[in-house]
Amino acid sequence: LAKTTQPISMDSYEGQEVNITCSHNNIATNDYITWYQQFPSQGPRFIIQGYKTKVTNEVASLFIPADRKSSTLSLPRVSLSDTAVYYCLVGDFTGTASKLTFGTGTRLQVTL
């Protein structure tokens, strides 16, 4: 699986837009980019997945440039409850037996 690099931590104020960038220089042709959110003492929760360009759902947007060597998770107008660790994963997730390799993740702290 392609290795990912993301900032260890980020701080934001409530109401701001937060952009977390992930580098994955060795991404393969069949790889997708998936982001998970994890709160303390809970399992990771799926946020969004994309292959190229832009994907948007009710909670976030995912921007992927043409070369796919990086991606940016965008959280609009964060609230205190968005304080969590965000993980970027890259791999072929089309099957049901793909090993997910977690990097360090980005610890987002949202304050008033």
Added chain:
Amino acid sequence: GAVVSQHPSWVICKSGTSVKIECRSLDFQATTMFWYRQFPKQSLMLMATSNEGSKATYEQGVEKDKFLINHASLTLSTLTVTSAHPEDSSFYICSASQLNDGYTFGSGTRLTVV
């Protein structure tokens, strides 16, 4: 979406005893499940892949005789921590995937060995 149930959510056991953690896929069948371990302030580390009807495959450095995995049905995988010691205290998380629905994680089990 797919739901993965994990039980218990927390357990405290004495050193030297064994503890079993269950992971169930609700409303879908999972031929493959995964077990992760997470220490405080660290990322998730894959321990093993649980395969229904066959032996689990373990990641390098994970003792298969200490972390027994049984995947006897398409909806249940169990992880047994045998002869637990304080250094086994951790957060254990399972995951499974329903085809075309991504990977879902259980809520995790906090194991404390005293």
